[in-house]
Amino acid sequence: MPELPEVEITRRGFADRIAGAHIQSVRLGQPLRWPLGIAPAALTGRLVRGVRRRGKYLLMDLDHGVLLLHLGMSGRLHFWRDLEGDVPLMAPLPPLPPLPPLPLLPPLGRHDHFELRTDRGHLRLTDPRRFGAVVYAERETADPAAKLLHGLGMEPLSDNFDVQSFYAALHQRRAPIKQVLLTGDVVVGAGNIYACEALFAAGIRPTLRAHRISRARAQRLHTAVREVLARAIERGGSSLRDFAHVDGQLGYFQLEAKVYGRAGQPCLICGTPIRQLRQGQRSTFYCPQCQK
Template identity: 50%
Template sequence: MPELPEVEVTRLSLVDRLRGAEIGDVRLGKPLRWPLGCEPSSLVGRRLLDVTRRGKYLWFALGDRPGIVADGGGLLLHLGMSGSLNLSAQASPPGPWDHFDLTTTRGLLRLTDPRRFGAAVWSPSRDGGAAGKLLAGLGVEPLEAGFTASLLHAGLRGRRVAVKQALLAGDIVVGVGNIYASEALFLAGIDPRTPGDRISLARCVRLVDAVRTVLSRAVALGGSTLRDFRDAHGMGGAFQNEARVYDREGEPCTACGGVVRRIVQGQRSTYFCPHCQRR
């Protein structure tokens, strides 16, 4: 599933190429997770002003149509569990998994999603309408200044759920996906099974730093490609090649030489080193 690094890598591969592009046509394929929320023809003639990210959502801000002032609004896109965006100079016939196309003056932007858990939703603003509802309740951005040890410590207070599951919940901090939570907890030396309310402020300092380090490195390496993730250039990520514990069950720990274990938490695989990571 594309997580924050993969979504940010996608954004970076699109933003400079799409700024100022005019929408010439919109094509809808099979229904996605939520309806578009507007007539596709109403987007024709709009210009793409910017591409920003909130958690694992991408916001495509749109300019006014000619002759219509203060139209605003934009498109909120989510890649779902297996989706990807591609921007190509040459238009090609859609395949069975291609469910949303924007034909622009800078090329064809296409959302491909085999499982159709992704979405493209129009909203009058990022903070209101459909986008506001979908983004409400998301935690702070982990790579921004608001993600602090004191905020994490306060968010974990009173939570008996395991710390890894608390990270994945997304209401304290958003976008720390399964791979990156395992890696950050290893870097911070924290057993993923530890109840959230047992994580001290000092350990929160280490965990915040570890989350930032892991996510920043993942973005720099183009994210992780375990199956089919590609950025808008069609390039895969390489972070999985540097993973210290994720998907390394039974292999030696890179720090102590012990054996990496795998357990299941909340129906997700968790990898950790019992020697290096303490409760």
């Protein structure tokens, strides 16, 4: 599943290129998770102002309205030009083996379920499992956008994610800290691997109840969450073609994971075997010595 870093890398791959483009047409394939919510022809002629990210949603601002894009479990966005001799402007994410140059935009494939043709290039969503979606809203604060974005926690890499707010929010949760991070209603983006790694970096036991975390430790966790996600984006952005990815769960970041997927192996700091346990439906990895 694409996590926040992959979504952010995807955004950076085409946001600057599509900003200022005019929509020429929209084509749909099979139904995605939610309906588009507007007649495709109604989008023709609209201007793409830019692409932002909120959690794992990409928000494409138009001169009138906004398109929310979500990659679901298996979605990938590609950005193409269809000039003769051109190649895709953006590698598929997670990347496949290098693609041969394509003289023309290929016809819609069986897993291509959304295509936005513009005068700057064509954005295509390929999504075999169809849990992804492209949804139109009149504005971000109107449904269905408002409903989809409601309840998302703070953006970990934004200035709004400050230590005081983080500590205050944790102080009100009695669930284990790992669960609180995964839920995403305090801070978004700390998916399973990132939550495990951030808790290790902060020296916090994943089962510790959130409201029992001191201010000093909340500060360390705040720093760790930001660093882990920033590092993943940096790694992904600099090695787009090196992902060992199959279906998104075990990405490039796992190559440098210190606890995730390392059950029974020695902790890189103290040598104690890394332990694994189940929390909710997910595996948690931690060092019983370094994390209290």
